[in-house]
Amino acid sequence: MPARASWIPYALIAPSVVFLGVLFIVPLVQTVWLSVATGDGISLENYQRMAGDLNFSLAVRNTFLLTLVVVPVQVALALAMATMVTKLDKGRDLVLWVLTIPLGISDLAAGLAWLSLLQNTGYLNSALYALGLISGPTGWLSQETPWALFFSIAMAEIWRATAIVLVILIAGLQLIPKEFSEAAEIFGARPWTRFRRITLPLLKPSLQSALILRTVLAFEVFAVVYALGGRNFPVLAGEAYVWQNDNQNYGVAAAYAVLIMTISLAATAVYLRVLRTRPEQLP
């Protein structure tokens, strides 16, 4: 039984409330304000400049395309990994450790690791050369090869951030009582049916949090893209960075920020609705 309410819990949460208020809520409001405030009052000028920018539609398209490709692949891959790992009896801990290493790797470092593979005189080209598919060092990461560049960035993102989905899903799998699957097995359910009818529905809360986390982060994608393609592949967060740091235009940068936040919130709302679990469906 939790203790009777007193002043103590309030004193305990107060510091973090103040901190989040000052450094989360205030900047949130500030961002919106910065994006609409112009010299004389409120206007949508910053948004018009943002939308009128050459890179804008490209950045929107690229960010969405990347998210739509990367997030589903990550979830599928993580599900496959989790299923395989749970079947292991020997070496499970070691395998899990290796598979979760990318969890601690920054997007910048991931981009650089894949750059070593994909650069002109890199290992991919060396392999293709050995197979006789190319005749010499070939560039994949320039504007002339937009699809190769896109594919490279997607690979690096999948490589880096599948681990986080894996960890969330395995943590979720551990909560599913073994008896359910065993009972279904006794009644003759095939592995695929068991997975689809038992594991997947019970995993829904975990899938939901993994999807929210990954989608929000995917719309923020930035450093991987810069490490691999520089400015050849505009994305929303990258444009915000350029407007802020290079053009010193905080208003347009804030407009980008509001756009990213709106998309993230909308995505979260969709996931919360589509993947909601009713209390009576919980084990």
Added chain:
Amino acid sequence: MTAITTERPQAGKNRSMTLPAARRFLLWTGIVVLLAWVLVPIYFVALGAFGGRLGVFRWPKSIWPSNLAIEPMMQFLTIEGVFNALVNSLIAAGLTVLFSIALGAPAGYALARYTFRGQNAYRLLVLLTRAFPLAILALPLTVSFIRLGLYDTPFGVSLIHTVLALPFAALVTQSLFMGIPREYEEAAWVFGCTRLQAFMRVVLPLALPGLAATAIFAFVISWNEVFAASILTVRERTLTAYLLRILAESPLHYRFAGGFILIIPSVLFIFAVRRYLFAVWGIASK
């Protein structure tokens, strides 16, 4: 499929032992492919980091290490600004650990031990942070940080990194403290300890490993963060911000050296917290 149904095992527990050889082989092939998928890029960036200028342009490349030396890495570390950036990264990450534990753990304790009005509002605030791309918040902070003298300091960077790590710390410590029976504490009260003494002598020692894991996660969150760190610093860059800034003009082998240095602590840290990984993330992702 049929093989399984015909020789269905007695219990689900040792089913993997009875998997037919062919399926076992398939499983392990898949596992090996996945392990290679994770490890190969790290291996190649390490080759790049220790291979120097010549290594980068060797063509065609062999996947085996050759002409590796410690000098290229040393050269990279002595470039002006790199060492300073490394120190800044460590300071920012250290402060992030300090702040997120100092602010998050009490909140976690409150959530675990008390019911109070506003509890759900607080939980909502913490969860709300997850629906936002937090690093983006660095954009408006630039102006106020310049005014307050926090701009371009590791301290300023650590503040925004704490926003990233604090919700995580609060949720994880909550479940940590819930796992420590309150009877232990009550027993200490009976023996005349004050609340604070009971906490320090009974709860804290039990919570210490979990707190250490939380601290390590906070460290990694800060160490890896690129966007906010790049926005909020100019001269006193963190390592990620420094690398991002020099990306365009630095030679490839320096970039690989930088990437390698970024990766190493993460690999070690994940190893250190591997026991807590699933508990911690299972909770934090609720």
